[in-house]
Amino acid sequence: MSLDFGTRLIHHRHSVDPQTGASSTPMYLASTYHQEDVDQPGAYDYSRSGNPTRHALEETIAELEGGVAGFAFSSGMAAISTTFLLFSAGDHLIISEDVYGGTFRVLTEVLSRLGITCTFVDTTDLAKVKEALRPETKGVYIETPSNPLLKVSDLQPICEWARQNGIISMVDNTFLTPYYQKPLVLGADIVIHSATKFISGHSDVVAGLVAVGDPALAKRVGYLQNAFGSILGVQDCWLVLRGLKTLKIRMEASTRGAEKIARWLESQPAVKQVNYTGLPSHPGHSIQAAQATGHGAVLTFEVEDGSVARKLMKNVKIPIVAVSLGSVESILSYPCKMSHASMPEEERNRRGITDGLLRLSVGLEDPDDLIADLEQALA
Numbered sequence: 001m002s003l004d005f006g007t008r009l010i011h012h013r014h015s016v017d018p019q020t021g022a023s024s025t026p027m028y029l030a031s032t033y034h035q036e037d038v039d040q041p042g043a044y045d046y047s048r049s050g051n052p053t054r055h056a057l058e059e060t061i062a063e064l065e066g067g068v069a070g071f072a073f074s075s076g077m078a079a080i081s082t083t084f085l086l087f088s089a090g091d092h093l094i095i096s097e098d099v100y101g102g103t104f105r106v107l108t109e110v111l112s113r114l115g116i117t118c119t120f121v122d123t124t125d126l127a128k129v130k131e132a133l134r135p136e137t138k139g140v141y142i143e144t145p146s147n148p149l150l151k152v153s154d155l156q157p158i159c160e161w162a163r164q165n166g167i168i169s170m171v172d173n174t175f176l177t178p179y180y181q182k183p184l185v186l187g188a189d190i191v192i193h194s195a196t197k198f199i200s201g202h203s204d205v206v207a208g209l210v211a212v213g214d215p216a217l218a219k220r221v222g223y224l225q226n227a228f229g230s231i232l233g234v235q236d237c238w239l240v241l242r243g244l245k246t247l248k249i250r251m252e253a254s255t256r257g258a259e260k261i262a263r264w265l266e267s268q269p270a271v272k273q274v275n276y277t278g279l280p281s282h283p284g285h286s287i288q289a290a291q292a293t294g295h296g297a298v299l300t301f302e303v304e305d306g307s308v309a310r311k312l313m314k315n316v317k318i319p320i321v322a323v324s325l326g327s328v329e330s331i332l333s334y335p336c337k338m339s340h341a342s343m344p345e346e347e348r349n350r351r352g353i354t355d356g357l358l359r360l361s362v363g364l365e366d367p368d369d370l371i372a373d374l375e376q377a378l379a
């Protein structure tokens with residue numbers, strides 16, 4: 001019987017505890033495990049290397065992404081950084097130019113010191129990706145849709161090209177989650193999440209997840225997870241498992257809200273530009289519609305200037321004004337002072353990340369309430 005994604009979120013091999021029948025995965029708060037026979041240790045010996053609660057989450061994300069193995073990390077950045085440890089001094093990586101700020105930082109400030117170099121390219125253009133290839137290129141890392149302009153990269157041809165050239169392809173799937181987009185199915189080798197966002201969904205946990213499509217590569221990532229040690233704690237694994245159960249219904253409701261709000265914003269004279277892949281006016285609309293089953297909850301829009309943006313942030317009553325995204329409450333962010341604060345102003349403006357640009361991650365409030373709130377705040 002093939003079950004719908006929403007059913008599989010609730011009913012999977014870890015949804016009932018086999019020992020007790022408990023309806024939620026027990027929290028195994030043990031760091032170590034008694035060994036009946038030191039010559040034949042059991043499945044678990046030490047919780048950095050393996051923990052039953054974490055294992056339940058890891059198998060769940062692997063299953064939902066269509067991978068062979070999953071790994072849970074102490075943050076999205078821990079997941080990303082550990083994955084980058086697949087590479088060695090002398091290796092070169094091709095990276096989406098609009099990559100998450102923390103990813104940019106670890107690449108340019110930390111991995112660069114270790115002799116791993118990278119080129120940032122506009123991965124919405126396959127020709128530019130191919131141009132960046134060098135003999136020492138070992139990985140390509142894509143974020144789609146990107147932050148904050150929601151540029152869409154076509155995953156299938158990039159991943160296929162990567163495979164032909166013996167390059168590991170990695171996709172940050174935080175914005176869409178496996179409910180809307182499955183990079184492994186589109187040919188990627190590794191998919192990465194900040195589970196802090198939609199996967200857990202309640203702004204109450206910081207977590208990262210990785211799913212891998214191939215057993216040999218999965219073994220290497222598992223080795224690094226244990227070696228580097230940035231694992232997710234047991235209580236946080238439980239919170240992520242709890243959040244995952246409602247992923248489908250949250251994504252659908254937030255996406256419906258985002259679509260309605262994006263259309264409304266587009267009709268407002270005070271709004272210069274709306275970026276949302278669900279709008280036919282968005283340049284990535286058709287690729288997104290072909291490779292994903294939904295457009296997600298995040299949109300950005302541009303008002304006249306920084307002073308209008310500040311007034312709007314002061315006057316809104318429903319969304320919280322904060323960094324992060326993907327929660328039950330709507331989150332209004334200000335990219336030029338938050339995610340892209342470290343980017344020089346000239347570079348920001350060149351990329352369209354102006355002082356008037358705002359990002360809205362639509363939560364589960366009634367969209368009409370959010371529209372009324374934005375309307376009074378804009379007025």
Ligand SMILES: *Cc1c(COP(=O)(O)O)cnc(C)c1O
Nearest residue numbers: 075076077100172174194196207
């Ligand atoms: C938040 C975020 C990250 C980093 O995740 P943390 O859980 O904050 O470490 C990485 N990629 C994207 C797209 C994000 O939004």
